[in-house]
Amino acid sequence: MVDAISIAPELPFKQQVLELAAHLSRSIPNPDQTNIREFVASFEAQVQVEEGQEISEEKKKEVVKSIVGKFVELKGGLEAAKESEVESSHLLLQYLLSTSFDASSEDYSSAIKSVAEAVKKGAEGSNKAGRVEAGARILNNTYNLLPASSPLRPSVLLTLLSLLAGPSDLSSLPLTTQTLTIALAQWQLSSAEKVQFLSSASELFQSSGSLPRALDLLTLALKESVEAQLVEKAILVALAVQDKFELDDVLSVQGVKEQLSGKAAEVVSLFEGDEVEAVGKGQKWVAANGSWVESAGITGFTADSVLRKLRLIALVALAAKSETRQLEYAPIAKALSIDESEVETWVIDAIRSKLIVARISQPQSLIRIQSLSSSSTSARRFGSSEWQLLEKRLTEWKKSVSEARSVVEEAEALAAQGPVVQQQRRGGGNRRQQGQGQGQQQQQGQGGEGERQGQGQGQEEAVVA
Numbered sequence: 001m002v003d004a005i006s007i008a009p010e011l012p013f014k015q016q017v018l019e020l021a022a023h024l025s026r027s028i029p030n031p032d033q034t035n036i037r038e039f040v041a042s043f044e045a046q047v048q049v050e051e052g053q054e055i056s057e058e059k060k061k062e063v064v065k066s067i068v069g070k071f072v073e074l075k076g077g078l079e080a081a082k083e084s085e086v087e088s089s090h091l092l093l094q095y096l097l098s099t100s101f102d103a104s105s106e107d108y109s110s111a112i113k114s115v116a117e118a119v120k121k122g123a124e125g126s127n128k129a130g131r132v133e134a135g136a137r138i139l140n141n142t143y144n145l146l147p148a149s150s151p152l153r154p155s156v157l158l159t160l161l162s163l164l165a166g167p168s169d170l171s172s173l174p175l176t177t178q179t180l181t182i183a184l185a186q187w188q189l190s191s192a193e194k195v196q197f198l199s200s201a202s203e204l205f206q207s208s209g210s211l212p213r214a215l216d217l218l219t220l221a222l223k224e225s226v227e228a229q230l231v232e233k234a235i236l237v238a239l240a241v242q243d244k245f246e247l248d249d250v251l252s253v254q255g256v257k258e259q260l261s262g263k264a265a266e267v268v269s270l271f272e273g274d275e276v277e278a279v280g281k282g283q284k285w286v287a288a289n290g291s292w293v294e295s296a297g298i299t300g301f302t303a304d305s306v307l308r309k310l311r312l313i314a315l316v317a318l319a320a321k322s323e324t325r326q327l328e329y330a331p332i333a334k335a336l337s338i339d340e341s342e343v344e345t346w347v348i349d350a351i352r353s354k355l356i357v358a359r360i361s362q363p364q365s366l367i368r369i370q371s372l373s374s375s376s377t378s379a380r381r382f383g384s385s386e387w388q389l390l391e392k393r394l395t396e397w398k399k400s401v402s403e404a405r406s407v408v409e410e411a412e413a414l415a416a417q418g419p420v421v422q423q424q425r426r427g428g429g430n431r432r433q434q435g436q437g438q439g440q441q442q443q444q445g446q447g448g449e450g451e452r453q454g455q456g457q458g459q460e461e462a463v464v465a
Helices: 013-025 032-044 057-072 083-100 106-123 131-145 153-164 177-186 192-205 213-223 228-242 262-269 273-293 303-322 331-334 341-351 384-416 417-443 448-454
Strands: 326-328 356-361 366-372
Touching: 013 057, 032 057, 057 083, 057 106, 083 131, 106 153, 131 153, 153 192, 153 262, 153 448, 177 213, 192 213, 192 228, 213 228, 213 448, 228 262, 228 303, 262 273, 262 448, 273 303, 273 331, 303 331, 303 341, 303 356, 303 366, 326 331, 326 448, 331 366, 341 356
Parallel strands: none
Antiparallel strands: 326 366, 356 366
């Protein structure tokens, strides 16, 4: 969505009106030749003046209001033969409105809103393919033709979003958070009006299943006003987003924590304490507040979704605190309050949610952690226990490096002794190998059965997100 520069048509006012009337005549019920002529003639009579005279400004406004009324009555006039004609006619109408009325007048505001709503209704109710796309383009053009600071822009944009939220995909609209932030700063609206717009837009994205975008809009609204009801809504939508496991975006907005109260504050507290203990607390809280969760009416925010997030966060916390980067099934099952048979399912969920990268060893009932997501709360939390774990891992790493260095130094010393010593050592090694070979021949055939029994053990299944 970019600003557009209107190009003034080289037609006099009378011809502009007749062009619009001719377009609208194709959308009237039963558009036969007689009806079309009568329709156009009615507008021709309105712009008729005596020779040598011009239409007064007041008369122009009356005529424009009349033709706007017909656009509203005929639902935007979207039933024209070609979609390109529909767009062209609306561009002409926008020009006619901008040259006939003051942009700050109530008449202009009312006309823009009425036509936009008519286009929406016409697009939604049309039985012709492509009418939604045509209506969306008209509304998009209308938005872009308005000045960047116009308070009418949010109204037109909401109408466009409402149209697309039905049969189409709102993601097709390039409405990024950055673009919207710039627009909000330009629109001549009060904070209350901005909050109203953002809340309404958020509802449309939520109804279309775009919860992350709905949350972005609510977060922007909180920066304008931290009303308690708005804070609660933002928290619950954040919890409804399936792959979002922290509430920092909402809680970091100044004044939000002070407005938290009631059940919303209780559910937030589950995500702020000890991760493993939170699972048990969450089970009790959900059992006692299931009806409240359901009454929130937010798709994706359910008792099961809350417990799922608490369990996955607990799993990440266990992985972060593991000294060996290995987790057995039993402690995972205990921490998550699940059966051991369910452990692999939860680990796979954590991997697919990009919280961890791990491998599952089924024969050993072991999870080997390779890395943790930097975005997870557990990975970013760093207290005294994390410092102790870091110190222990650094000590182990120092020991491993020291041992590796000793091996390198021994190899360097051996190389410095020259080729003779190396040959002697290799010769001794060959004699030992010969002796081992004789022993192996004697034992040939005895260990075959044991080897077959050992096959298949220690195999690992790589789990890919």
